[in-house]
Amino acid sequence: MKLTDLRRTMLAIAVMFLFWQYAQAQHTANASSFEGVWAGQLQDENEEVxxxxxxIINGDASKYSYNEENNSFEANTFDLEKTMITGNNASYTWMNKGGVWTETQTHLLSYLKPGELxxxxxxxxxxxxxxxxxxxINxxxxxxxxxxxxxHRSIEAFVASLEE
Structure with missing residues (x-):
């Protein structure tokens, strides 16, 4: 094999390697990728926050809220909760009722990169x-x-980040 042919072969291998690298998924997740505390600010079309x-612990999600009386973040209690995780997506739904109302909240979570949904x-x-x-009609x-x-690795770590 001539030196020129060897260079062409090496160049072809290098180019194929580069294309292969870019063809791979950038960030892939599994169930353990969603484990931990996730916090942030959401907004609607009117920019209400x-x-x-x-x-999320062992594949089960819980929503937390601030309890002013106890000065702490606590897990909410709902009539029904369901968490599903597959690949880069997770879904957490809770349902509650009281008096004449019934409420459902569904959270569709996409894994963007480590540490961000x-x-x-x-x-x-x-x-x-x-x-x-x-x-x-109703x-x-x-x-x-x-x-x-x-x-955040825990509720305590989340609270500490608020104090920074």
Whole structure:
């Protein structure tokens, strides 16, 4: 084999290697990639803000809220919660009811890169009372929020990041 042929072969191998590198997924996740505390600020189309804290442990998610009386972040309790994780996506849904209302929140989580998720949150509320604008049906409304969530190894680490 001539030196020129060897150079062409080496160049071809190098080019194939570069294309192979770019053809691979940039960031891939598995269930353990979602483990931890994820917190961030979501907004709707009117730029109204909602803060979200989700903790995922052993594939099960919980939503956390600040309790002013206890001066601490605590897990919320809902009638029904479901978490599903596959590949780079996770879904966390909770449902609750009280009086005439029933509420559902679904959080669609996309793994962007280590330490960062994208969240699309849909909130739906149905009231078992007649809709004023549409007689004969129940009153229903919904809203949609979106934004980035950042990783924290624990609730305590999240709280410490607020104090920085």
């Amino acid at each position: 909602q803060y979200l804290i989700i903790r 994208w969240c699309r949150m849909i909130r739906q509320v149905t009231n078992a009372k007649e809709d004023e604008d549409n007689p004969g 009153n229903e409304w919904s809203t949609y929020y979106y934004g980035r969530l950042s990783y």
